[in-house]
Amino acid sequence: MRELELIAELERTLAPGGADVLRGLGDDAALVRAGAYAVTSVDTMVDGIHFRRGQLEPEEIGHRALAGALSDLAAMAVRPGQAYMALGLPQDSELRDAVALAEGAQALASELGVAIAGGDVTRALSLTVSFTVVGWTDDPGELVGRDGAKPGDLVAVTGTLGGAGAGLALLDGRARAQGTLDARAALGLRERYARPRPRLAEGVALSSLGARAMIDLSDGLATDAQHLAMRSGVRIEVSLARLPLADGVAAVAEQLETDGATFGATAGEDYELCACLPPSAERLARRDGLALSWIGRVLAGPPEVAFTDAAEPLSGYEHSL
Amino acid sequence: MRELELIAELERTLAPGGADVLRGLGDDAALVRAGAYAVTSVDTMVDGIHFRRGQLEPEEIGHRALAGALSDLAAMAVRPGQAYMALGLPQDSELRDAVALAEGAQALASELGVAIAGGDVTRALSLTVSFTVVGWTDDPGELVGRDGAKPGDLVAVTGTLGGAGAGLALLDGRARAQGTLDARAALGLRERYARPRPRLAEGVALSSLGARAMIDLSDGLATDAQHLAMRSGVRIEVSLARLPLADGVAAVAEQLETDGATFGATAGEDYELCACLPPSAERLARRDGLALSWIGRVLAGPPEVAFTDAAEPLSGYEHSL
Structure with missing residues (x-):
């Protein structure tokens, strides 16, 4: 697979949505309008450990990895704004599978109003999909942690x-x-x-x-x-x-x-x-x-x-x- | 290696520095005070591809992965605020090596005033270290992209x-x-x-x-x-x-x-x-x-x-x- 061709395809697939993304893929970093507080989580899925390539369509692997990361924001009670995808591709990867994986993530992102604003593609020994997701809040008091349960709840x-x-x-x-x-x-x-x-x-x-x-x-x-x-x-x-x-x-x-x-x-x-x-x-x-x-x-x-x-x-x- | 023991050790090692981190490791997501605009980049290093475990000390692997990610923010001309570490550990990993890797990253982070505010640890087939780094700016005009070079420069x-x-x-x-x-x-x-x-x-x-x-x-x-x-x-x-x-x-x-x-x-x-x-x-x-x-x-x-x-x-x- 030619890396530049893949990156061009991914840039087409992960069209930065949303007026808050001032610079998306294609530069050293993404530029995004912020809220008062950032809520950030990272979630990684690895072939052979969190899923098996033979059991899922590439679109499902992309959907599932993004969903797993967004779920952490759901658990904090914050709406997601952007996601950043780090994709590790083994040498035998097909271009169309990598693009389909990105399409699966993009379809979920579009549905939920999330912009995939950046990311990273590297070679890896096993297919690895890591999403960093960011939500914004103006009132941290609305967030819910793991530490507030009280007897009687x-x-x-x-x-x-x-x-x-x-x-x-x-x-x-x-x-x-x-x-x-x-x-x-x-x-x-x-x-x-x-x-x-x-x-x-x-x-x-x-x-x-x-x-x-x-x-x-x-x-x-x-x-x-x-x-x-x-x-x-x-x-x-x-x-x-x-x-x-x-x-x-x-x-x-x-x-x-x-x-x-x-x-x-x-x-x-x-x-x-x-x-x-x-x-x-x-x-x-x-x-x-x-x-x-x-x-x-x-x-x-x-x-x-x-x-x-x-x-x-x-x-x-x-x-x- | 016992996962809970590792996570407890990592939480001790990656003490969230900086008044801007309101919630660090240990919850579903980190909570951080934001600037007007976020500048975000992701960089991943994989054993056998970007480095070889036998050639580097664990501390160096952690240092190098964080440095590589921060370098993208340097190239945008923005100061880093926080980093999030996604660590993929093969089954034969030693607890002390994983902690040493985090210590190497934390030492560089402390020196540069960066808070490692969150992350993710998973099993992986090869040692994988991915950093998402975030810098903040109030004036996007001070950022430098890849696209502004002019004849005569x-x-x-x-x-x-x-x-x-x-x-x-x-x-x-x-x-x-x-x-x-x-x-x-x-x-x-x-x-x-x-x-x-x-x-x-x-x-x-x-x-x-x-x-x-x-x-x-x-x-x-x-x-x-x-x-x-x-x-x-x-x-x-x-x-x-x-x-x-x-x-x-x-x-x-x-x-x-x-x-x-x-x-x-x-x-x-x-x-x-x-x-x-x-x-x-x-x-x-x-x-x-x-x-x-x-x-x-x-x-x-x-x-x-x-x-x-x-x-x-x-x-x-x-x-x-």
């Missing part, structure tokens, strides 16, 4: 869990769809793995509901809730019976000799959000039509996450309806 | 050329120091390769002298000047006889069956700056005591770089002293 998650892990099990051949899942559910699970959606709107909505601590579920609920517990210095109790499982997860989990809830609590890469909020948020979420699952509560105690089977209501509110 | 470079390439040739065993170089020169060449200095102060000084186009020499003068020629739509003539070679480069070049000037024009990774400036800058640089070598001139014509052997003065100024 409830724990909520967006969307459904286990879908990406189940999709990967199907791609890996560790589970099979035939005879256990209808075609639509199988396709849905693959899509959850291949094209995750960063929960940007939900992150901002959770902040406005008073979320005190928040994280995106990249490593799986069990691991990620542990980060909230450690950073906030609290005990988190999660009810396995309350986990919102994606369609088909139970059937896949069974083939992996576990149950759906355990699978949903430990499988990663769903990129849903997990937040700790005061109990009053439950009513506000309902009022605003924000679909959340209330899965646990925050308690005083040594920082750890405990899973229970209890399915009783978490707060008095549900009874008072 | 002179071409200047900072420092000396060929040192990093010669240092690598010694490390590779393609050339030997014994009997051809004194020990101090050999050490100097190794240092040029292992611990390059981003020319941050020089970049700002060149901007204030009126630099119209500028680039840092990462791929070598022949390739990088070509970028200036293409982006500016001009012909650039460079006098090989005027290239400022680092001590010992000629002796190494001879062993590689080339001459020092050709080697200096094509070897990469010196991270010096090459700028196109109006002729009046020559006198101003002398007045300010800014050490530059005037190596060529900008002409109208198809965008290309031509090397000549001519050593005559480039402008009338030197005769009028």
